[in-house]
Each structure stands twice: as C-alpha cells, then as structure tokens.
Amino acid sequence: METILDGKKISAEIRREVKEGVETLRRERGVxxxxxxxxxxxxxxxxxxxxxxxxxxxxxxxxxxxxxxxxxxxxxxxxxxxxxxxxxxxxxxxxxxxxxxxxxxxxxxxxxxxxxKDVDGFHPFNMGKLLLGRKGFCPCTPKGIMELLIRSGGEWEGKDVVVVGRSNIVGKPLAALLMQRARGANATVTLCHTGTRNLSLHTRRADIIVVAIGKPLFLTADMVREGAVVIDVGMNRLEDKGSERGYRLVGDVNFAEVSRKAGAITPVPGGVGPMTIAILLSNTLDAARSPQCV
Ligand SMILES: NC(=O)c1ccc[n+]([C@@H]2O[C@H](COP(=O)([O-])OP(=O)(O)OC[C@H]3O[C@@H](n4cnc5c(N)ncnc54)[C@H](OP(=O)(O)O)[C@@H]3O)[C@@H](O)[C@H]2O)c1
Missing domain, CATH: 3.40.50.10860 (Leucine Dehydrogenase, chain A, domain 1)
Known part of the structure; x- marks a missing residue:
C-alpha cells in the first residue's frame, strides 16, 4: 500500500471512468x-x-x-x-x-x-437500505473513503476500524458500510463520539482510524499505534495571516506528527475531499444509467 493515500490521483482515475461512462451513455442511448x-x-x-x-x-x-x-x-x-x-x-x-x-x-x-434521484444518499430510504446491505445510493464521503483505501492497495476486510464522529453524513453511514458482510467491507467497526470514555484506548488498538469530527489537528501521535492507517475527513480553516486567503485548510489529524508513525495516511487537502466529489459524479452517472436502480 502507498504511504500517502492520494485522493487527488485516485479521484482523477474515477473521474476518467465517469467521463467514459457518460460518453457511452450519450452515444448508445442519447441520455x-x-x-x-x-x-x-x-x-x-x-x-x-x-x-x-x-x-x-x-x-x-x-x-x-x-x-x-x-x-x-x-x-x-x-x-x-x-x-x-x-x-x-x-x-x-x-x-x-x-x-x-x-x-x-x-x-x-x-x-x-x-x-x-438521491445521489447524495441522504434520503432515509437509502440510509435504511445501506444499513440493510441492499443496493441503493450510498453517501459520497463514506463511499469515497472506502474506495480510496481499496484503490491504494489497502483493505478493510477483517480490520479493526475505529471511526471517530457519528454524523449522519460521514460517521454513521461509513460504519454501516464497513460492517456489511460484503466484498471490500467486512470490517470490525467501533464508532466513537463525545460520549466515548477514553478515546485513546480505542484509537491506539485500531488497524485503521477514520477521524470526522471537525476539530483541527485533534488526533495526535500518542493516540495512534505504529503502522496504523489514518484517514482524515476533517476540513477546518485555521487562521494564517501569512497566506493570501488569511487561513489554511487543516484536517482533524495532526499530520506532521502522525504521519511519522502511521503506515499510511491521507493529506488535507488532497485526501478525502476530492474523493467525495468523484463519487458524486459516479452516483449521478448511475442514476442516469438506470433511473430505477434503487
Ligand atoms: N472531506 C469531505 O468531503 C468532508 C465531507 C463531510 C465533512 N467533512 C468534514 O469532516 C468534519 C466532520 O464533519 P461532520 O459533518 O461529519 O461532523 P459533525 O456533524 O460536525 O459532527 C461531529 C461529530 O464528531 C463528534 N465529536 C466532536 N468532538 C469530538 C471529540 N472530541 N471526541 C470524539 N468525538 C467528537 C461529535 O460527537 P457527538 O455526536 O457526541 O456530538 C459528532 O458525532 C468537518 O471538518 C467537516 O468539514 C469533510
């Protein structure tokens, strides 16, 4: 597996596939x-x-x-x-x-x-299907996270995964996706939140940690075991007077220190963010290909 899970590169690969799919659909069915x-x-x-x-x-x-x-x-x-x-x-x-x-x-x-037409996968009907392991639209960020690791040569199967954050758009659907008895999933998932006692106890034993809490640089090296895979969903603006925009984007993970210990890690920006958009395009193509697909 590559050490930097490069969302920019892998999302470009997915966009190329979507572009080809869109062209084929237009050519063959005029849609x-x-x-x-x-x-x-x-x-x-x-x-x-x-x-x-x-x-x-x-x-x-x-x-x-x-x-x-x-x-x-x-x-x-x-x-x-x-x-x-x-x-x-x-x-x-x-x-x-x-x-x-x-x-x-x-x-x-x-x-x-x-x-x-719910290409974001947030309709309660699609959320329910996700939990049941049935085909439907899957929320873009969780699906993007799953694809990012798989296409980088990693796997979720049998892994001890700790997801930090239980939002309806990231944490909960990601946990539902990874726990399925399905190819590319089948992980043992722990979902942590503000009610979790001793968060480090969980993150330190994880093979894979996904952090989606919206707290800049929250996950530090002491919370991660040597060689773990760390996926950072956070997108936070930190004031930076030296930058043109007056801020810089940072994740929920302290990349500088955690990257020295992790086996693989996503950067921010250029990790999960571009994957979310690529999956949105892919879901839209699926919706156009077979409107009755859900
Ligand atoms: N890259 C992308 O494409 C993408 C997509 C979506 C979101 N994001 C980013 O991801 C981050 C999270 O967004 P979100 O919408 O998923 O989350 P959210 O709705 O803001 O919820 C945050 C979650 O984190 C938990 N949390 C907060 N502080 C915590 C702590 N100290 N310890 C443990 N859990 C804690 C909260 O627990 P409680 O439930 O107990 O309050 C809540 O479940 C944000 O930075 C957002 O910008 C990025």
Missing amino acids: VPGLAFITVGEDPASLAYVAMKERACSEVGIRSGQFSFPRFTTEKELVGKIGDLNADPDIHGILIQLPLPAGLDSTAILSAVSPE
Whole structure:
C-alpha cells in the first residue's frame, strides 16, 4: 500500500471512468446525465463547494444547474421545487447543499427528494437500505473513503476500524458500510463520539482510524499505534495571516506528527475531499444509467 493515500490521483482515475461512462451513455442511448443543486442562503463555504462540484460535472460531461433560494425560504417552497425536479426527466440527480440555514428541517427536505434521484444518499430510504446491505445510493464521503483505501492497495476486510464522529453524513453511514458482510467491507467497526470514555484506548488498538469530527489537528501521535492507517475527513480553516486567503485548510489529524508513525495516511487537502466529489459524479452517472436502480 502507498504511504500517502492520494485522493487527488485516485479521484482523477474515477473521474476518467465517469467521463467514459457518460460518453457511452450519450452515444448508445442519447441520455446526458443531469444534476440539480439546491442552495439556500449565502454561506460562502457552501457556495464554493457547489461551484467546485459544478466544475467537476462539466469536466466529465454531466449537465448541472444551481437553484438558489434566499436565506428565509420556507420548507413548502423548497419541497415544491424538489417536486418539480423529481418530475423532470432531464434531471437524474438532486443535491441539497448542507447545512441548511437554522429553522429549516433538513430531514423533511431531504426526504422530499425522490430516492431514485438521491445521489447524495441522504434520503432515509437509502440510509435504511445501506444499513440493510441492499443496493441503493450510498453517501459520497463514506463511499469515497472506502474506495480510496481499496484503490491504494489497502483493505478493510477483517480490520479493526475505529471511526471517530457519528454524523449522519460521514460517521454513521461509513460504519454501516464497513460492517456489511460484503466484498471490500467486512470490517470490525467501533464508532466513537463525545460520549466515548477514553478515546485513546480505542484509537491506539485500531488497524485503521477514520477521524470526522471537525476539530483541527485533534488526533495526535500518542493516540495512534505504529503502522496504523489514518484517514482524515476533517476540513477546518485555521487562521494564517501569512497566506493570501488569511487561513489554511487543516484536517482533524495532526499530520506532521502522525504521519511519522502511521503506515499510511491521507493529506488535507488532497485526501478525502476530492474523493467525495468523484463519487458524486459516479452516483449521478448511475442514476442516469438506470433511473430505477434503487
Ligand atoms: N472531506 C469531505 O468531503 C468532508 C465531507 C463531510 C465533512 N467533512 C468534514 O469532516 C468534519 C466532520 O464533519 P461532520 O459533518 O461529519 O461532523 P459533525 O456533524 O460536525 O459532527 C461531529 C461529530 O464528531 C463528534 N465529536 C466532536 N468532538 C469530538 C471529540 N472530541 N471526541 C470524539 N468525538 C467528537 C461529535 O460527537 P457527538 O455526536 O457526541 O456530538 C459528532 O458525532 C468537518 O471538518 C467537516 O468539514 C469533510
């Protein structure tokens, strides 16, 4: 296995595959995959992510469109727009950019997306299928993490995996994915959170540690055993007056010290982040190939 789990390189490989798939679909069936983004409010980080995802779509030949709503949009208005997009045959995927502004019920809004167009895999129906080990759309970051290790020559099978963080978008679906009796999974998973007593006790015995908590440089070398694989999902802005933007991006892992001890590790940026976008493209292609796939 490579020491640096290079998400940039491996995501480029997936994007190439998606691009070929999109071309074949267009040639053989005249179908061009279409992805709709719904944004609410003006959160600069969210708008930047959507812009990045739109660029990625255009590079592989997926049509995309952004539907922007003001901060104080009602749930009814959003659900109405989602209903229109559900009924639009040219739209194969619908992505609601999270987090939604306070006051909006994200579960209700995500549940309005047709499960067949739920390329983010956040609909309760797809979440349930994931837990049951049935085919459906799988959330992009967990799937990206899984692929990153496998395509780097590593494996999850039989490994003692500790996931730190139990969010609905990363920790929980990743644990559900890795625990399945399935090829590429079949790991023994421990899910840790703020209620975990003595976190180090768990991380120090893990073969693979995945950290998704949103706390800059949290995982230190003393929390990791020699040779462990460390996957850093965190994306945190640390103030940096020396940089042009006034901040730099760091993960939840103290890369400088943990990388000296780990057998393999993801960098931030260039690790999990690009994988998330590549899997979004791949899920959108799947949705366009077989709209009844879920
Ligand atoms: N690279 C990507 O594509 C990508 C995608 C998604 C998210 N992210 C990044 O990943 C990070 C996590 O985001 P998220 O949305 O998954 O998480 P989130 O919703 O912010 O939840 C954080 C989770 O971490 C747990 N936690 C916080 N502090 C902890 C501690 N000291 N010890 C143990 N557990 C702790 C929390 O536990 P409780 O449940 O007990 O509160 C919670 O389950 C963020 O930096 C985010 O930007 C990156």
